[in-house]
Amino acid sequence: MKIIMLGAPGAGKGTQAKQIAGKYQIPHISTGDIFRANIKEGTPLGAKAKEYMDQGLLVPDELVVELVADRIIKEDCKDGFVLDGFPRTIPQAKALDEALSKMGEKMDYAIDVDVPDENIVNRMGGRRACLSCGATYHIVNIPTKAEGICDKCGSAVVLRDDDKPETVQKRLAVYHEQTQPLIEYYSAQGILKSVDGTRPMDDVFADIVRILGA
Ligand code: AP5
Ligand code: MG
Numbered sequence: 001m002k003i004i005m006l007g008a009p010g011a012g013k014g015t016q017a018k019q020i021a022g023k024y025q026i027p028h029i030s031t032g033d034i035f036r037a038n039i040k041e042g043t044p045l046g047a048k049a050k051e052y053m054d055q056g057l058l059v060p061d062e063l064v065v066e067l068v069a070d071r072i073i074k075e076d077c078k079d080g081f082v083l084d085g086f087p088r089t090i091p092q093a094k095a096l097d098e099a100l101s102k103m104g105e106k107m108d109y110a111i112d113v114d115v116p117d118e119n120i121v122n123r124m125g126g127r128r129a130c131l132s133c134g135a136t137y138h139i140v141n142i143p144t145k146a147e148g149i150c151d152k153c154g155s156a157v158v159l160r161d162d163d164k165p166e167t168v169q170k171r172l173a174v175y176h177e178q179t180q181p182l183i184e185y186y187s188a189q190g191i192l193k194s195v196d197g198t199r200p201m202d203d204v205f206a207d208i209v210r211i212l213g214a
Contacts, residue, residue, distance in 0.1 A: 001080035007113035017084035056170030110186035113197035128157035
């Protein structure tokens, strides 16, 4: 099962993708997480990506496409994968289609997690992320058991650099301009499904399971 998660920054793509990956036993591939891991490790890719991420801009397509194309040919992707945060532009979507068609394959579902902009800013300000294991929380909706400490690995949880309100506004504008056109792109391919991302997390997941089949 090959799935794309679409949706604005903070819509809950990562939250749902992790659950899908767990239930269907397929890898969760988040380009944002890959970049953050590279930033943390101080790699040249991380340094380049950080310049764009901190401004709320997209990392250039050429830095992302190869990364994903190399990842989805790995052995653990043979039964499928869930892409979170990729593709984000029409050229990325076309490159993905090309990479898959070389393998005689295609995407099965593009799931749009729909949340209006008004809800997003609140969510992002409350999000806390563990930079060690990638777990995400929300100070009100999904709090950590001990304040500021990751439930899973015990490291500190922090506000992401790009979750500051002014950067969130920029990310939303970039989303509407460059990523939203993908909804039409996948609708035309007949694989678009939409879920109401304003509902509680577990209800959103139940809707997704209904779409994917138990
Ligand atoms: P990325 O890491 O992908 O960030 P994003 O798309 O902006 O999305 P987020 O991770 O912020 O949100 P999410 O939808 O995963 O929401 P979450 O589940 O955490 O990318 C970061 C940057 O990297 C980009 O800006 C860009 O620069 C670069 N980049 C990455 N991929 C790229 C690409 N392909 N091309 C170019 N550049 C790229 O949920 C958000 C919060 O809400 C959490 O606190 C969560 O707990 C809470 N929450 C979730 N669901 C619910 C719910 N149903 N109800 C209440 N609260 C909820
Ligand atoms: Mg995410």
